[in-house]
Amino acid sequence: MQIQSPKGTRDILPSDIQTWQWVEKVARSVFETYGYQEIRTPIFESTELFVRGVGDTTDIVEKEMYTFDDKANRSITLRPEGTAPVVRAILQNRLLEGTNVLKLYYNGRMYRYERPQKGRFREHWQVGVEAFGAAGAAVDAEVITLAHHFYTTLGFKDLMLHLNTIGDRACRPNYVAELKAFTKSRLDQFCNECQGRYERNPLRLFDCKRGCREILNEGPRLVDYLCEPCRHHFDSVKRYLELSQIDYTENPDLVRGMDYYSRTTFEFTAGGLGAQNAIGGGGRYDYLVEELGNKPTPGIGFGLGVDRIILALEAQEVAIPTQPPVAVFIAVLGDEAMLVAFQLAQRLRLGGIRTELEHTGRSLKAQMKTANKLDARYVVILGEDEIRDETATVRDMETGDQQSIAFDQLAEKLRTH
């Protein structure tokens, strides 16, 4: 039996790599434009970080983590998300000390033990940003603007922004209590799963894709329970977005999967992805730093799924800038020519020209075919005549023109093209 990659993992092949590199390049470039610096954290962490950070009643922690004991019986978990590790890192390295606002971005693989489907993998790539130290609504809007900037730079056509607020410590408990009371009186009308949600995390009732959501239309609305500061914060975020001319839909159902969120939550969805259509999301987490043992520090961030973004770009047929793998192909005829070709190739490469040469000694016709398939702009032909005259025959594959160029001028001539 052939050994296969583990379920839910996959190889990113050379034929796809330019798309990946492009998405990563755009992310870096946009994030740095907004003043973010990269941070890299370990791919595994102490299990406790996620239990405390993400929340022990969340699905991620309850059933989706890759957790194991190391040889010294420490409980280790492959990171399922990026925010908690970043918070751990800034606390451990005292990055908040002496800093006003700290802006970081990351790019890495995340691990969740879930049943794979379209746009969902056990190993997936996320890029994200985190901003610490600013409590004002302008930062919320800035992060959302950054995300929007990123998606539109990539060329997304079919993009939607969903926006919500989930209140804070002052007002959310009141609302949750009302919601529970409302739900309890008609619990028998809810599906089995929602009855479980009622126990564990009532806000998740809004996630139900069956009929239960209907029942809640009659129930209490979070917007009616927001405290004054939360209401004002939300209004400000919306005003900033309107100033930036970013369209959004208020979506009161948007409750995110981690316990650490407060106030603003948002999510971007894209067409062409099937059921898993969220290509990024985030929110404010003003209590997370405190939860992980430091003095209270406001924070907000968002993460985007690279795998899904690439699927959506393909579905939306967005053109991706690519370059041919080689610029110059050296066609070689005979063993003598090979000795010369090897040296010439090295000279071109030292000159920064992407160069490939024939390694299997086929007919010139076959070599031309290969050069064509590689989309090389030039073919340098080396046979007996060329060796004798120390002059290469250079063919422009676009125009079909051919000329003779002395060996010692080759690098310079080809570079200027």
Add this chain to the structure above:
RNA sequence: GUGGGUGUAGCUCAGGCGGUAGAGCGCUUGACUGUGGAUCAAGUGGUCGUGGGUUCAAAUCCCAUCACCCACCCCA
């Protein structure tokens, strides 16, 4: 964890009423003794996912198993 679908050549897929395995693309070679993209021709290529059963005979029927895909759950 639950449901449905699919596994045949490197890739995309036919064949399915049991009777020695097919196409297109790719790759190699040739038509064109040192010149690509087009055309034509020849060649290359498969323990028909795996194991078992029925049968004179199984890619085809039956059972089991594995893998992948899609959906639920949840999320990126």
